[in-house]
Amino acid sequence: MLFKVTLMPHKTEVWLPANAPLTDLEYELIGKLSIPFGCRAGACGVCAIEVIEGINDLGEKEANEASFLEELGYAGDRYRLACQCRVLGETTIRVADYTE
Amino acid sequence: MFNRVKNVGFENRMPYLNALASEKLRFEVDTIIDGQIERWYETVPYAAHLEGKTVDSEYYRRHLIETAWRIRLLRVSESKALAEIAKRSPEAAQIWANYEREEMLHDELFIQDLVRAGVSREQFLATEPYLSTKLLTGYFSYLLDHEGPLGVVAYSYLVEYVNVKLEPKKIQALKESVGENNIGGQISHSHTDINDDHPGEVWAAIRFLLRNDDDIQSLKRYLAEHQSVLALYFKELYEDKIGSTLQKAA
Numbered sequence: 001m002l003f004k005v006t007l008m009p010h011k012t013e014v015w016l017p018a019n020a021p022l023t024d025l026e027y028e029l030i031g032k033l034s035i036p037f038g039c040r041a042g043a044c045g046v047c048a049i050e051v052i053e054g055i056n057d058l059g060e061k062e063a064n065e066a067s068f069l070e071e072l073g074y075a076g077d078r079y080r081l082a083c084q085c086r087v088l089g090e091t092t093i094r095v096a097d098y099t100e
Numbered sequence: 101m102f103n104r105v106k107n108v109g110f111e112n113r114m115p116y117l118n119a120l121a122s123e124k125l126r127f128e129v130d131t132i133i134d135g136q137i138e139r140w141y142e143t144v145p146y147a148a149h150l151e152g153k154t155v156d157s158e159y160y161r162r163h164l165i166e167t168a169w170r171i172r173l174l175r176v177s178e179s180k181a182l183a184e185i186a187k188r189s190p191e192a193a194q195i196w197a198n199y200e201r202e203e204m205l206h207d208e209l210f211i212q213d214l215v216r217a218g219v220s221r222e223q224f225l226a227t228e229p230y231l232s233t234k235l236l237t238g239y240f241s242y243l244l245d246h247e248g249p250l251g252v253v254a255y256s257y258l259v260e261y262v263n264v265k266l267e268p269k270k271i272q273a274l275k276e277s278v279g280e281n282n283i284g285g286q287i288s289h290s291h292t293d294i295n296d297d298h299p300g301e302v303w304a305a306i307r308f309l310l311r312n313d314d315d316i317q318s319l320k321r322y323l324a325e326h327q328s329v330l331a332l333y334f335k336e337l338y339e340d341k342i343g344s345t346l347q348k349a350a
Binding site: 002015016017019020021024027028030040041 | 114115118119120122123191194198297300304
């Protein structure tokens with residue numbers, strides 16, 4: 001089963017298999033604007049994203065991820081670390097600190 | 101002057117297979133393993149013994165001993181594999197390191213069940229592993245020295261896939277035959293494999309190690325070879341604990 005991940009603001013659409021890590025975006029979007037990834041272990045915060053749609057379709061947010069995001073200034077359910085997410089449904093996301 | 105540095109893992113970071121192609125190959129590999137499982141039950145003596153209503157206690161104890169030894173011996177080669185994987189793919193190395201972190205001390209779970217089965221820690225330590233267990237360790241060393249880490253990682257995929265598929269049935273049977281209170285370690289081990297999606301984790305590492313079609317063919321060959329080496333163990337276990345007893349009785 002494939003799910004559509006839409007990356008804002010350019011509405012870039014990527015289809016990923018169920019349970020795929022969001023880090024796959026890097027390999028599916030070569031040469032295009034993607035999410036920056038760092039440690040891929042939930043420790044650096046580089047890949048903080050805002051989930052515009054489908055917050056429940058990116059897997060469970062662990063307590064340590066939530067507290068780290070809060071520390072980074074991204075309090076609230078809508079923020080995630082992309083490297084900790086698994087695609088479980090259709091979602092729309094954008095880089096948390098994205099500015100035009 | 102040219103830069104002599106190599107084996108740093110960043111020569112080609114793009115996986116050979118994209119996400120969809122990786123899923124397709126995984127399905128193909130799973131189908132191959134399903135076929136191997138069928139042949140396993142047909143050809144390996146006592147293959148379904150631990151899934152039966154009664155369990156031979158000597159066979160059961162020795163199986164736990166060898167399982168704990170296998171984890172102890174292979175974690176050394178699997179740690180060496182981490183260095184080889186890091187040379188090829190740091191992404192795969194990160195996944196492998198996390199998997200090894202979760203698996204590293206799982207021998208203790210089996211030793212706890214051994215104690216419950218009447219084998220002390222001292223008795224366990226005084227029991228030398230079977231030759232087949234040592235040979236599996238030797239095969240890992242050969243792979244790392246001469247073929248690369250893919251074969252070592254392929255072993256874990258085979259074991260994790262089979263565990264998730266068959267362990268629940270075996271655990272259920274052991275609850276009846278050995279008693280739920282006596283298999284707490286094995287239940288916890290099974291929980292880790294299933295709840296942490298260990299097959300998925302190991303597959304993610306494999307994906308980053310596959311660099312061409314030859315690697316894919318190698319992966320399929322490794323699955324068959326590992327099954328052959330594991331069958332040696334089950335034959336040795338059967339001969340030691342069941343076959344020899346039957347011979348004496350005859």
